Amino acid sequence: MSKLAAQPLYRQVLREVMAAIEAGEWDEDESLPSETDLAKRFGVSQGTVRKALDALVADAVLYRRQGVGTFVAGTSDFLLRGLFTTPAGADGVKPSVELLSCVKIHAGEQLAEILGLRRAAALWQVRRLLRVGGQVIGLEEMLLPEANFPSLEMRRIRELKGNLRELCWRDFGVRLKDGQVRYRAVLAGQTEARLLMTDVNEPLLQLVRLAVDFEGRPQVWSVAWLRTEELAFEPPVLSPQV
Amino acid sequence: MSKLAAQPLYRQVLREVMAAIEAGEWDEDESLPSETDLAKRFGVSQGTVRKALDALVADAVLYRRQGVGTFVAGTSDFLLRGLFTTPAGADGVKPSVELLSCVKIHAGEQLAEILGLRRAAALWQVRRLLRVGGQVIGLEEMLLPEANFPSLEMRRIRELKGNLRELCWRDFGVRLKDGQVRYRAVLAGQTEARLLMTDVNEPLLQLVRLAVDFEGRPQVWSVAWLRTEELAFEPPVLSPQV
DNA sequence: AAGTGGTCTAGACCACGGA
DNA sequence: CCGTGGTCTAGACCACTTC
Numbered sequence: 001m002s003k004l005a006a007q008p009l010y011r012q013v014l015r016e017v018m019a020a021i022e023a024g025e026w027d028e029d030e031s032l033p034s035e036t037d038l039a040k041r042f043g044v045s046q047g048t049v050r051k052a053l054d055a056l057v058a059d060a061v062l063y064r065r066q067g068v069g070t071f072v073a074g075t076s077d078f079l080l081r082g083l084f085t086t087p088a089g090a091d092g093v094k095p096s097v098e099l100l101s102c103v104k105i106h107a108g109e110q111l112a113e114i115l116g117l118r119r120a121a122a123l124w125q126v127r128r129l130l131r132v133g134g135q136v137i138g139l140e141e142m143l144l145p146e147a148n149f150p151s152l153e154m155r156r157i158r159e160l161k162g163n164l165r166e167l168c169w170r171d172f173g174v175r176l177k178d179g180q181v182r183y184r185a186v187l188a189g190q191t192e193a194r195l196l197m198t199d200v201n202e203p204l205l206q207l208v209r210l211a212v213d214f215e216g217r218p219q220v221w222s223v224a225w226l227r228t229e230e231l232a233f234e235p236p237v238l239s240p241q242v
Numbered sequence: 243m244s245k246l247a248a249q250p251l252y253r254q255v256l257r258e259v260m261a262a263i264e265a266g267e268w269d270e271d272e273s274l275p276s277e278t279d280l281a282k283r284f285g286v287s288q289g290t291v292r293k294a295l296d297a298l299v300a301d302a303v304l305y306r307r308q309g310v311g312t313f314v315a316g317t318s319d320f321l322l323r324g325l326f327t328t329p330a331g332a333d334g335v336k337p338s339v340e341l342l343s344c345v346k347i348h349a350g351e352q353l354a355e356i357l358g359l360r361r362a363a364a365l366w367q368v369r370r371l372l373r374v375g376g377q378v379i380g381l382e383e384m385l386l387p388e389a390n391f392p393s394l395e396m397r398r399i400r401e402l403k404g405n406l407r408e409l410c411w412r413d414f415g416v417r418l419k420d421g422q423v424r425y426r427a428v429l430a431g432q433t434e435a436r437l438l439m440t441d442v443n444e445p446l447l448q449l450v451r452l453a454v455d456f457e458g459r460p461q462v463w464s465v466a467w468l469r470t471e472e473l474a475f476e477p478p479v480l481s482p483q484v
Numbered sequence: 485a486a487g488t489g490g491t492c493t494a495g496a497c498c499a500c501g502g503a
Numbered sequence: 504c505c506g507t508g509g510t511c512t513a514g515a516c517c518a519c520t521t522c
């Protein structure tokens with residue numbers, strides 16, 4: 001591996017590993033070669049491989065089991081990874097997702113700027129419903145540039161049980177990770193109330209997030225409205241205690 | 243430094259560094275000795291010191307400036323560190339804090355369990371108001387075990403401009419960091435509406451958090467109610483891209 | 485016992501920022 | 504220029520899991 005590049009070595013190793021994952025060299029939950037073997041393969045030391053893997057573990061691309069190996073992590077959806085816990089605490093429950101609609105729209109000024117597109121650029125607008133045990137608790141609207149995700153078929157989304165993050169990965173090779181997240185409290189309007197099967201003016205937790213790819217480029221904009229009467233939202237903890 | 247301890251070496255170094263900070267060896271925004279000097283002092287290698295400092299940087303105890311040094315970070319309050327941004331994005335604004343009240347109460351069953359105390363244990367209940375440019379946008383109630391923070395004087399809190407986290411640090415040597423955080427959307431009740439100088443039934447972002455010390459022990463329980471009509475809440479990002 | 489992640493060293497060099 | 508953080512190596516040993 002060349003030392004001439006502008007990036008540090010472990011960054012290059014990281015990209016090589018990502019490329020290998022993209023190429024399907026190791027399946028989900030399949031173990032990678034050991035750190036020492038990867039070191040030989042890339043012509044670097046074990047410490048450098050480790051630093052690269054550290055970063056991928058922090059981004060939940062990989063996970064490790066001491067004494068066993070390093071494994072490729074699944075791509076659960078962002079909302080599926082956040083825990084929904086009762087206000088008192090304990091028993092986090094994971095929701096399931098149902099696809100509502102998937103249509104093509106134009107970006108408009110604000111979204112174009114956020115996603116770095118032209119104003120007339122085409123976007124997929126995907127609406128999904130979140131359920132916990134049959135109960136509807138959330139509505140999410142995602143916006144994806146058509147240029148990066150050319151053919152989003154509803155059938156395909158349904159096949160993956162509504163998991164758009166997995167679809168972006170499997171069909172378009174884009175591994176998304178969280179960028180910024182913003183929280184607000186809003187009142188349900190008529191549209192939200194109807195889709196969430198609740199009342200107008202119910203308080204909803206609004207979650208606005210920008211997902212980026214592994215080069216940090218903005219990729220997906222999303223807004224979610226969550227009912228939190230019975231279940232509070234708890235964001236996933238990446239890289240817990242060091 | 244002994245190799246016999248159950249903990250890895252870099253953990254011991256981390257504790258030594260924390261102890262030195264607690265002892266006031268280096269002031270806020272003052273630079274620590276270089277990594278190589280610290281390595282000599284603790285009798286370990288530079289790489290080990292670095293790993294310890296990495297963890298403290300991730301927890302925002304220290305910050306680094308390449309080519310310059312490693313510095314002790316300030317202890318801004320949790321809410322002061324979260325950004326308040328306009329829904330459209332950009333211009334994050336930091337709020338100031340005003341102390342409302344500070345009284346002693348009994349823990350009760352739930353809080354006792356969360357904080358690992360007896361049910362009759364005494365707690366300080368501190369209420370604070372958050373302002374952005376004169377406008378009241380938040381109300382926070384914190385609960386601190388009296389055993390750990392024996393004398394919480396209102397005067398002292400005011401001296402530190404309402405920054406309870408700094409007080410816990412300066413007066414009691416407890417450096418707090420975020421544990422779990424949970425989000426909900428609720429409607430303002432009469433009490434909240436009065437204190438926030440707004441209307442009943444305004445949607446409020448409710449933020450429930452548990453702060454822990456550096457050994458991971460629960461220390462402070464807090465609930466905040468935030469108005470997010472004009473400003474969204476954006477949690478602080480620790481350890482961004484690796 | 486063998487193989488994995490996890491830690492640690494001693495020494496080296498690079499990239500950056502301030503004098 | 505020097506001193507700082509930031510990276511990297513080759514080799515070693517430990518702790519854990521599995522066989």
